[in-house]
Amino acid sequence: MTGVLHNQIRLLRFMHGEMTQAELGERVGLTRQTIAAIEAGKYAPTLSTAFQIAAVFQVPLEQVFQWQPAAAQDN
Amino acid sequence: MTGVLHNQIRLLRFMHGEMTQAELGERVGLTRQTIAAIEAGKYAPTLSTAFQIAAVFQVPLEQVFQWQPAAAQDN
């Protein structure tokens, strides 16, 4: 896990009619607890899950999740 | 898992000096068996893993993994 994962889920939810965690969960087939945990960065979602969340907000995946490498060592 | 996940790992490996599965594995901290399985689509990686693989090839994540929703119902 050489890096940090950020996300804009909370922001995107509010930008989409104050969508609730529960509703987002329903839309992607996850529980609201799981959404809460992902949103809080408690663990990193599966790639499929990430794509589904991005699809709900109709934005590219990188607009929902940002990856920051720990220490750049190449190039 | 409402959708299908494709990837271009094999292509990208050969485009990057015929990089071996083992070498890619080392670079992202996975075993060659895990790389082989992801490449073969046997299971979907973690978002962190996906970002790390994309970083090795220095391309955006969507250039490595493509998500195809099963049935579009929202518009």
Place this chain on the structure above:
DNA sequence: ACTTGATGTTAAGTATATATAACAATGGGT
């Protein structure tokens, strides 16, 4: 003050991504 909806959080269980070890098959050198 009371309800209700939304979120935070936690414990215990299930599903699945990943590791480890082993063996087979192939292709390229030599």
Place this chain on the structure above:
DNA sequence: ACCCATTGTTATATATACTTAACATCAAGT
């Protein structure tokens, strides 16, 4: 014909994403 590196594959084990259920807090109505 023999190495040797690469990949395919499979069984068992471990880590972790995700579920379920439960309880707590807090803000908004009423």
